[in-house]
Each structure stands twice: as structure tokens, then as C-alpha cells.
Amino acid sequence: MVQNVSVGLLGLGTVGSGVVRMVEGHQEELLHRVGCPVYIKRVLVQNLDKERSCHINPELLTSKADEVVSDPEIDVVIEVIGGIERAREYILQALSNKKHVITANKDLMALHGAELLSAAEENGCDLFYEASVAGGIPIIRTLVDGLASDRITKMMGIVNGTTNYILTKMDKENLTFEEVLKEAQELGYAEADPTSDVEGIDAARKMAILASLGFSMNIHLDDVEVKGISSITSEDLEYARQFGYSMKLIGNAKKDNGKVEVSVEPTLLPDTHPLASVQNEYNAVYIYGEAVGETMLFGPGAGQLPTATSIVSDLVAVVRNMRLGVNGKSVVAPQFDKQLKKDDEIAGKYFYRLHVKDEAGTFSALTSIFANHEVSLEKLLQKPVGDNGVAEVVLVTHTTSKQQNDNIYQQLRDSGVVNQIKSHYRVEGGAQ
Numbered sequence: 001m002v003q004n005v006s007v008g009l010l011g012l013g014t015v016g017s018g019v020v021r022m023v024e025g026h027q028e029e030l031l032h033r034v035g036c037p038v039y040i041k042r043v044l045v046q047n048l049d050k051e052r053s054c055h056i057n058p059e060l061l062t063s064k065a066d067e068v069v070s071d072p073e074i075d076v077v078i079e080v081i082g083g084i085e086r087a088r089e090y091i092l093q094a095l096s097n098k099k100h101v102i103t104a105n106k107d108l109m110a111l112h113g114a115e116l117l118s119a120a121e122e123n124g125c126d127l128f129y130e131a132s133v134a135g136g137i138p139i140i141r142t143l144v145d146g147l148a149s150d151r152i153t154k155m156m157g158i159v160n161g162t163t164n165y166i167l168t169k170m171d172k173e174n175l176t177f178e179e180v181l182k183e184a185q186e187l188g189y190a191e192a193d194p195t196s197d198v199e200g201i202d203a204a205r206k207m208a209i210l211a212s213l214g215f216s217m218n219i220h221l222d223d224v225e226v227k228g229i230s231s232i233t234s235e236d237l238e239y240a241r242q243f244g245y246s247m248k249l250i251g252n253a254k255k256d257n258g259k260v261e262v263s264v265e266p267t268l269l270p271d272t273h274p275l276a277s278v279q280n281e282y283n284a285v286y287i288y289g290e291a292v293g294e295t296m297l298f299g300p301g302a303g304q305l306p307t308a309t310s311i312v313s314d315l316v317a318v319v320r321n322m323r324l325g326v327n328g329k330s331v332v333a334p335q336f337d338k339q340l341k342k343d344d345e346i347a348g349k350y351f352y353r354l355h356v357k358d359e360a361g362t363f364s365a366l367t368s369i370f371a372n373h374e375v376s377l378e379k380l381l382q383k384p385v386g387d388n389g390v391a392e393v394v395l396v397t398h399t400t401s402k403q404q405n406d407n408i409y410q411q412l413r414d415s416g417v418v419n420q421i422k423s424h425y426r427v428e429g430g431a432q
């Protein structure tokens, strides 16, 4: 029986320091939950002299990765350095040295998850990554264990806190995207380079991980359709409110008849949808299972201690497996070959805000474009814009296919009826 467990930590930034604080500060709980002492033996850092936000014996620090990933006394390696190539290399080395690995790295797992999981399995090691999606929310364990008995058909996630914070502030304080982003950067809530968050890439990586687990299929980042929030305007949010919707950046993963669609895009949610009430930097994942019906998990998607909570829970799982002698057995190969839906198999409703010529015949020409594609309109509003002969038309379609909607979009753009398509979003509430 394992008598004690030593951990090597790769990285001592915000999250790494949180892991040290939790492992040191929760010794009694850890001992009770796993049945043996767990301690941190070595920590890889870039700068040995930097001030840290946790108490750590300086003798544990090293600038040589090999002293962590090749130390025969280290049982578990926790990777929190981020980035892709270096993290991948260290994890592969650690696994080949028969060390169990825990990572918070969604970029790495979205791109190289399949390779790393099979390396873990070959070496009889655990590779856990709970913190890679939605920080402190135990969403991966929910999919892998809690709902293991069910068939999941739909997952919708608010899995990026930065964009949820920006959209909440724009909506509540009637500010522009640029104003809120600048303020969020000044307060340190948004990155200096916010591209990955605001353009939906961070959320897409997380959705690739969730879709792979929830649908038991290898879904790659390239399979996720992505659109960010940078072109959303105050006018769009105002109309959304009038129509009874909230605008959210939604990761949408849906399975019908064995085929899946995965996207990240600004989406209008009916105010009655459980995700519509998720405000500020919070994350939430809504799951629909054939047997369980609707469930939703809500919580912090980032932050030092929330993220460390997930990492240290992974550590508890690894140590329990060590004591039972069952490490490396939890990876289940995907049950299904990947089958992505074609555009004519993806159902949705769509919102348009259009500028049209304010003259006789425009309205009927406009509605006939929708009618010609056999798409009917659920909501419709028109008002003049200034006195320049332009009217703003805002509408929401009934459920149609993505293909039909793309055809309509092109015809609206090219027909001469519409001066400008000001905005265009998916609306939740299409066929289940």
C-alpha cells in the first residue's frame, strides 16, 4: 500500500501558488480523504528569486524541468505552466517516466488530448484535466462519472468569464464593447491581448473537450464553428431586451441521430433559459440527457483557489487510484466515430437587424426573401432611422436550417433590398 505521495509542480504562477496553498492548507482533509500524506517535493519555476503569493520553502524550487519530470521519487506531476509545446513535452516525459499527470491546460488538451491520453494509458498512468474547462466547476467529472449512465444530447456552456463579464456590463450599463473591454483590462479582468477570449477561441477549446467527453467522439478544435463578441453593439442588446432575450457567448454542442454540431457564437437566449441568469464573470454548463432531462452546473470559471480546487480534486482521485492500484484504467476510448452534421442538418432560429430603404415595396420584397426560402418570421419590428430615408428592420425567424439561413443571408446581402445587414445572431429555442 502507498505510504505517502510526492508531487512535482510545473509552474508557480497564480494557479500553481493556489495549488501549493491548498495542498499545504488542507493537509488534514487530504490525509482523511486519501489515507496517506501528500506533499509537494519540487517546483519548476522560471525565476528562482521572484516573490510568490504563497509560502514555499525556497529549497523546493528548481529551474530544471528534469528535476521534476525525471525524479524517481515524484509520483504525480501537476502542469500549470500553460502554453502548448513545452507543456506537451514535459507531460510526455513525465508519463514515459510513469508519473501520473494533472493539467489545467485546455489549449493543450483541445489540440493534443487524444495523443496525451493514449500515452497515459500506455504507461499505466492517470491523466486528469478537470481544471481545463470552467475552472472550479466539476464539469468533466460530471460528464465522465455523474452522467455516465445517460445519453447526453445537448450541452450549452458559458465557459468564458471574460466575455460574460463584458456582455453583462454592456447590457446593464449601456456601454460599448470597446468601453467595457478597456475598463476590464485596466482592472486586470481581461488580458492585455484579449483576442483568444473575445473572439471565442478559448471557449471553442473548452467546447471541443466537453463535446469529446459528452458525445464520446474525438472532436477537434477545427470542428468547432467560432464567432466572437467584438462586433456586438448596444443597439443589438437593446433589441434583445425588447424581444425578451439575453445575449450570451454560448458554446453549443448538440447530437441528433448520431451526428453532432459544435459551435461558439453570440446567441440570444430567452430570458427564461437557465443560462440567461448567469451574470458577470461566472461560468455555467447546461446539459440535457435523455434520461436525466435538464441539469446545470454554475460557478467560477477561473481564479486562483477555484482552479486549484479542481486540480487538487484530481490529485485526490490519482492518489485514491494509487492506493487501489487502478491508475491508467479510467480512460475510455471514444465509443463513436466522429460524424459532423451538414449545414442542412443544423436547426436554429436567427435574429437580423437590417437597414433598408424606407419606401413602398421594400417590406414586401424583404419578407418575400424569407417566404421564398420557406422560412416564416416569429418576431418583427420596424422603425425609421433619422430622416435619411432609411428604416431599421429587426426580426427573428422561426426554426430553419443553417443552410437555408445562409442562403437567406446571401440573398439579403445581394438583392438590393437591404442597404446593410447590421447584425445577425443565432437565437436559442429551435428544435430540441
Ligand code: HSE
Pocket (backbone or CB within 6 Å): 159, 160, 161, 162, 163, 197, 202, 301, 302
Ligand atoms: N480566460 C478564461 C476566461 C479563463 O475568461 O474565462 C481561463 O480559462
